[in-house]
Amino acid sequence: xxxxxxxxxxxxxxxxxxxxxxxxxxxxxxxxxxxxxxxxxxxxxxxxxxxxxxxxxxxxxxxxxxxxxxxxxxxxxxxxxxxxxxxxxxxxxxxxxxxxxxxxxxxxxxxxxxxxxxxxxxxxxxxxxxxxxxxxxxxxxxxxxxxxxxxxxxxxxxxxxxxxxxxxxxxxxxxxxxxxxxxxxxxxxxxxxxxxxxxxxxxxxxxxxxxxxxxxxxxxxxxxxxxxxxxxx
Amino acid sequence: xxxxxxxxxxxxxxxxxxxxxxxxxxxxxxxxxxxxxxxxxxxxxxxxxxxxxxxxxxxxxxxxxxxxxxxxxxxxxxxxxxxxxxxxxxxxxxxxxxxxxxxxxxxxxxxxxxxxxxxxxxxxxxxxxxxxxxxxxxxxxxxxxxxxxxxxxxxxxxxxxxxxxxxxxxxxxxxxxxxxxxxxxxxxxxxxxxxxxxxxxxxxxxxxxxxxxxxxxxxxxxxxxxxxxxxxxxxxxxxxxxxxxxxxxxxxxxxxxxxxxxxxxxxxxxxxxxx
Numbered sequence: 001x002x003x004x005x006x007x008x009x010x011x012x013x014x015x016x017x018x019x020x021x022x023x024x025x026x027x028x029x030x031x032x033x034x035x036x037x038x039x040x041x042x043x044x045x046x047x048x049x050x051x052x053x054x055x056x057x058x059x060x061x062x063x064x065x066x067x068x069x070x071x072x073x074x075x076x077x078x079x080x081x082x083x084x085x086x087x088x089x090x091x092x093x094x095x096x097x098x099x100x101x102x103x104x105x106x107x108x109x110x111x112x113x114x115x116x117x118x119x120x121x122x123x124x125x126x127x128x129x130x131x132x133x134x135x136x137x138x139x140x141x142x143x144x145x146x147x148x149x150x151x152x153x154x155x156x157x158x159x160x161x162x163x164x165x166x167x168x169x170x171x172x173x174x175x176x177x178x179x180x181x182x183x184x185x186x187x188x189x190x191x192x193x194x195x196x197x198x199x200x201x202x203x204x205x206x207x208x209x210x211x212x213x214x215x216x217x218x219x220x221x222x223x224x225x226x227x228x229x230x231x232x233x
Numbered sequence: 234x235x236x237x238x239x240x241x242x243x244x245x246x247x248x249x250x251x252x253x254x255x256x257x258x259x260x261x262x263x264x265x266x267x268x269x270x271x272x273x274x275x276x277x278x279x280x281x282x283x284x285x286x287x288x289x290x291x292x293x294x295x296x297x298x299x300x301x302x303x304x305x306x307x308x309x310x311x312x313x314x315x316x317x318x319x320x321x322x323x324x325x326x327x328x329x330x331x332x333x334x335x336x337x338x339x340x341x342x343x344x345x346x347x348x349x350x351x352x353x354x355x356x357x358x359x360x361x362x363x364x365x366x367x368x369x370x371x372x373x374x375x376x377x378x379x380x381x382x383x384x385x386x387x388x389x390x391x392x393x394x395x396x397x398x399x400x401x402x403x404x405x406x407x408x409x410x411x412x413x414x415x416x417x418x419x420x421x422x423x424x425x426x427x428x429x430x431x432x433x434x435x436x437x438x439x440x441x442x443x444x445x446x447x448x449x450x451x452x453x454x455x456x457x458x459x460x461x462x463x464x465x466x467x468x469x470x471x472x473x474x475x476x477x478x479x480x481x482x483x484x485x486x487x488x489x490x491x492x493x494x495x496x497x498x499x500x501x502x503x504x505x506x507x508x
Binding site: 086087098184197 | 417
């Protein structure tokens with residue numbers, strides 16, 4: 001067994017030698033997760049806004065539901081999407097199972113509750129009067145919403161980054177609905193799972209380092225934005 | 234209150250650790266094996282009588298052959314039951330294993346959709362079948378996980394003189410059961426061991442199209458991890474388990490194991506009458 005140090009050295013060599021297979025996997029991860037976050041963010045934040053400022057029956061229940069959904073394991077989401085897209089499932093005719101689209105659907109569902117719950121928390125923490133003032137100044141509701149969202153951009157960005165952090169690193173749903181197919185649906189987490197099961201630790205560590213680096217950059221950015229958010233009065 | 238919870242948690246943890254320690258005293262045998270012996274349900278028949286008789290627990294770690302051998306090589310397990318003769322021989326020659334025994338064999342089959350776009354139904358020449366699949370560029374799912382089945386598949390492609398690749402050749406990097414499910418979903422061909430195929434066949438829109446080639450023969454071997462290399466492995470337990478698997482009783486269980494009335498494995502360790 002090579003030591004952790006040896007494996008890490010080889011992992012760094014792999015990364016910096018531009019190992020094509022490795023970078024293809026990283027590319028797929030980014031492509032899928034960025035698309036998922038792109039599709040999930042607008043509806044997620046609008047819903048968060050409605051939950052914070054709307055007044056309709058069942059609002060509280062909805063908020064609780066989304067807070068609960070934060071804890072749904074990725075494999076459960078994966079299983080649901082698998083059942084829906086499988087040949088015998090209701091959406092079987094779309095033939096989406098084991099494609100990048102299927103992975104995007106799964107990650108969309110994982111990101112959505114985080115965007116709603118964290119977005120809602122950020123919007124709720126804002127001064128309600130800003131919203132009312134915008135309305136009394138004669139702005140149509142959607143303009144007022146955009147203005148307020150712009151005011152709260154740091155808190156909302158934190159929600160987006162947190163959601164992205166979750167989906168870039170999840171393995172359960174991607175493995176199930178994507179199928180870990182080389183050059184098609186093999187992303188960083190599923191590749192790590194596979195390389196480990198093959199005993200190819202250097203590959204796994206190299207990919208793990210990429211994930212760690214991404215997490216570091218994300219969290220650092222998050223910290224910067226949250227700090228800026230606090231300074232705003 | 235918090236303190237009480239902490240104390241309770243510590244006590245519970247201690248209890249867990251205690252029972253763990255107890256288990257090792259009674260003896261645990263760690264068996265690394267392939268997904269095919271576990272997915273097919275054979276081990277669920279073969280191991281309980283052994284556990285009842287000896288009072289030892291067998292912990293089954295079902296992974297691909299490549300990983301199973303590696304676990305043996307690193308002393309993470311006591312005994313290995315796999316199917317990849319060249320890799321097994323290399324494992325023995327390098328001194329990682331001792332006391333290898335032939336256990337049984339089954340065979341591989343090429344399965345695919347009933348529509349059979351590549352026209353391989355009824356062939357008994359596996360390489361010819363693969364050539365036709367490649368020529369048609371019909372979707373083929375490869376295990377791609379360095380398992381015994383994957384090694385076999387790669388050998389067959391090289392025998393066929395085909396370098397598989399492209400949109401139609403998809404490496405899943407997952408276990409046999411999962412790959413069969415994928416083939417079913419995508420109307421694709423794949424190479425499967427007969428055991429897992431039989432276990433899944435009722436649930437899939439696929440059928441066996443090519444079988445009976447000598448090259449599709451799939452022998453299984455069991456070996457103990459070398460105790461000189463890793464003195465802390467349960468060598469005696471490993472030998473007991475090997476003895477059980479290759480005993481007339483164990484071999485009879487293997488012989489009588491069927492799925493949908495189809496026998497899966499043919500025992501070879503002791504000569505016995507066909508049922």
